[in-house]
Amino acid sequence: MIEIYCFCPWIDSDTSQTHTFAMEIVYVYHSGIAVRLSRCDLLFDYWEDSVDANHGFVHDCLLNESRPLYVFSSHFHADHFTTDIFSFTDRRENVRYLLSKDIKKRRGNRLKGLSCPLIFLKKAERYEDEFISVLACGSTDSGISFLIRAEGKTIFHAGDLNNWQWHFEELSDLERRNSQMAKNFESELLFIKEHAATVDVAAFPVDPRLGTEEDIFRGPRQFLDSVQVRTLCPIHFCSRTEILEPLKSLCQTKECRLLLPLARGQIFTL
Numbered sequence: 052m053i054e055i056y057c058f059c060p061w062i063d064s065d066t067s068q069t070h071t072f073a074m075e076i077v078y079v080y081h082s083g084i085a086v087r088l089s090r091c092d093l094l095f096d097y098w099e100d101s102v103d104a105n106h107g108f109v110h111d112c113l114l115n116e117s118r119p120l121y122v123f124s125s126h127f128h129a130d131h132f133t134t135d136i137f138s139f140t141d142r143r144e145n146v147r148y149l150l151s152k153d154i155k156k157r158r159g160n161r162l163k164g165l166s167c168p169l170i171f172l173k174k175a176e177r178y179e180d181e182f183i184s185v186l187a188c189g190s191t192d193s194g195i196s197f198l199i200r201a202e203g204k205t206i207f208h209a210g211d212l213n214n215w216q217w218h219f220e221e222l223s224d225l226e227r228r229n230s231q232m233a234k235n236f237e238s239e240l241l242f243i244k245e246h247a248a249t250v251d252v253a254a255f256p257v258d259p260r261l262g263t264e265e266d267i268f269r270g271p272r273q274f275l276d277s278v279q280v281r282t283l284c285p286i287h288f289c290s291r292t293e294i295l296e297p298l299k300s301l302c303q304t305k306e307c308r309l310l311l312p313l314a315r316g317q318i319f320t321l
């Protein structure tokens with residue numbers, strides 16, 4: 052445990068109060084979460100702030116800090132990446148961007164003229180500095196997922212990694228697609244497991260658009276079967292918090308702490 056002073060009005064209006072915690076997880080919106088450590092902050096897949104595009108936890112709290120802020124974007128999709136993140140350097144020093152390489156390829160025209168240094172990663176590539184160590188893991192959709200070690204903690208953000216078993220009739224060759232998806236997902240899980248048998252905090256998609264409970268929870272269940280996760284933060288649930296209920300028993304059997312309910316801007320102290 053560490054002791055820090057909390058200056059953030061979103062956490063406590065009394066700025067003189069001392070808080071003791073090891074780590075804070077802030078659910079921003081959709082797949083966007085912030086992990087607050089004692090020496091730096093991590094922000095994943097920011098798309099929109101916790102109140103609206105320009106208001107909420109990120110603008111009113113995180114950008115007022117001075118310690119390093121690492122901004123991670125797992126892929127170019129509009130619900131995981133926005134060029135708004137590059138304006139963070141107007142408000143705060145020490146912002147470091149770690150982006151999936153597909154963003155350079157698919158959104159390169161929107162990155163022209165930026166003066167801030169950008170670090171691009173593809174699967175199996177690493178980044179390391181005095182605060183964090185990052186391994187880019189794979190995805191079964193676009194881009195990458197992130198495995199991070201910092202301050203003795205292991206943090207995983209899945210991006211769009213999931214076992215996406217779609218059943219839309221309009222999709223051709225469904226059976227072959229879904230079977231290939233299952234194989235790809237297992238292979239990505241193996242890669243993650245090889246590098247981290249235990250993860251302190253994992254953010255993983257639980258997507259109601261998959262339809263049945265079996266399909267929605269197939270990927271999260273397989274993930275929890277493969278990797279020992281101490282705390283799970285569901286993401287990508289399209290604001291449908293009511294569909295997350297079955298996660299309770301799933302996490303209980305795995306002795307994994309579940310972060311629920313997830314309201315925009317909600318802060319969890321671990």
Ligand SMILES: [Zn+2]
Pocket residue numbers: 128130131210211287
């Ligand atoms: Zn997505």
